[in-house]
Structures are given as C-alpha cells and as structure tokens.
Amino acid sequence: MKTTHVLRLKAAAAVAIGAIFFLAAMVSTAAAMGEKIIGKVVRDAGGYVLVADSGEYLLSGKPVADLAEKTVAVDGDVEYGAAAKTLRVDSAVALKIPDRTVADPGGGVRSG
Numbered sequence: 001m002k003t004t005h006v007l008r009l010k011a012a013a014a015v016a017i018g019a020i021f022f023l024a025a026m027v028s029t030a031a032a033m034g035e036k037i038i039g040k041v042v043r044d045a046g047g048y049v050l051v052a053d054s055g056e057y058l059l060s061g062k063p064v065a066d067l068a069e070k071t072v073a074v075d076g077d078v079e080y081g082a083a084a085k086t087l088r089v090d091s092a093v094a095l096k097i098p099d100r101t102v103a104d105p106g107g108g109v110r111s112g
Contacts, residue, residue: 036075037087038095041067050074050087061089070094 039052041064048064050057050072061076074092078085 034075034090035078035087036073037078038071038073040071041069041092043068055085057085057087059087059089061087062092064089064092067092067094071097 037050037052037054037057039050039057041059042049042051044058046058048059048068050059057078059074064072072092072094074087074089076090077088079088
C-alpha cells in the first residue's frame with residue numbers, strides 16, 4: 001500500500017514537471033511574433049538597441065551597425081525576457097524623417 005502511494009506521488013510530480021516545461025515552451029513560442037517597430041537605433045554597452053515609443057529592444061539577427069543613430073522601421077520577432085525585450089531583426093530600413101521641426105513665421109509648423 002505504501003509503495004502504491006509513493007508511485008502515485010512520483011507520477012504526479014512527473015506530470016507537474018512535464019506541464020511546467022510544456023507551458024514554458026508555449027509561452028516562449030507565443031512571445032515570438034512578427035512585428036514592425038519604428039524607432040531609433042543607438043549603440044549601447046551590450047550592442048545595438050532600438051528605442052521606440054513601445055520601449056527599448058535589444059537587437060539581434062541581421063547587422064544594424066550602418067543604421068546607428070538613424071530612425072528605422074524594423075521587421076522581426078520580439079521575445080519578451082525577464083529583464084529585457086529582444087528584437088530579432090529580419091529586415092531594417094532607414095526612414096527619411098526630418099530631424100527637427102521649427103516654427104514657421106506664418107504660424108504653422110514646418111520641417112527643416
């Protein structure tokens with residue numbers, strides 16, 4: 001009788017551990033979704049980072065060194081880690097966005 005109880009506990013523990021690994025794999029897969037994010041590429045101590053309205057993303061995948069200090073549109077997969085978001089770059093294109101906006105003497109705003 002005691003042996004049956006021990007076997008049931010071991011089986012329950014094995015099922016629980018398997019469920020934890022399954023859920024972790026599902027969360028990881030669900031977190032990696034293709035997205036297009038617009039932001040500025042900046043150099044950081046850990047590499048290149050995309051600074052966007054939705055936050056900062058560590059960049060991995062295709063090289064982006066030539067896009068440093070430029071506003072870009074990045075297509076890729078976002079992975080949400082415990083400490084940071086990572087964006088695996090599939091493609092990145094520099095955007096032609098004016099760097100500054102100045103007041104127009106006529107009362108409007110124009111880009112310069």
